[in-house]
Amino acid sequence: AAGVIQSPRHLIKEKRETATLKCYPIPRHDTVYWYQQGPGQDPQFLISFYEKMQSDKGSIPDRFSAQQFSDYHSELNMSSLELGDSALYFCASSKDRSNSPLHFGNGTRLTVT
């Protein structure tokens, strides 16, 4: 079965650089979510999209932005990177917004040096 695909798997950037993370949701899933997980921490919700429109916003810094494209893939753009942005970034998708299980991708591990 198709899963959520994220790229790249690993990314190393320097402080103040920018990064773009990509996510391809499961086909026919209409909702995409981005989560950030620091070492030893629980996933923190960043932002979500329903049918290509932003639907919910969590603890996403102003330096970050995201969008969902016509083919349903989503990108998380991160600028002016800080050391504290080093984390695992997960994308997840669900069939709909009403308590359907979230299917997570394998994540992008971002390291900021």
Next chain:
Amino acid sequence: GQSLEQPSEVTAVEGAIVQINCTYQTSGFYGLSWYQQHDGGAPTFLSYNALDGLEETGRFSSFLSRSDSYGYLLLQELQMKDSASYFCAVPNNNAGNMLTFGGGTRLMVKP
């Protein structure tokens, strides 16, 4: 806001039964989910309870008591591969699956 409390760590032996508890405080309640995450891996959905009672899925069961704002995940016939972190999670509203996760319980299964 939402907050969830669960034990940080639990240890058990292969073949045993273990229960991971979760208490929550929410401004509205829209169900309790459980996710499993192996080190360096993605969270994987295990179970969801919207109503009081027990939901069984193979070796895993999940229980909910809305009056007590409490739930638990029960793992039976533990296997070494069950060593992972387990998160309880609640949606922030009824119009989406914007989940707030608990801090996670690290389960170590020993031979």
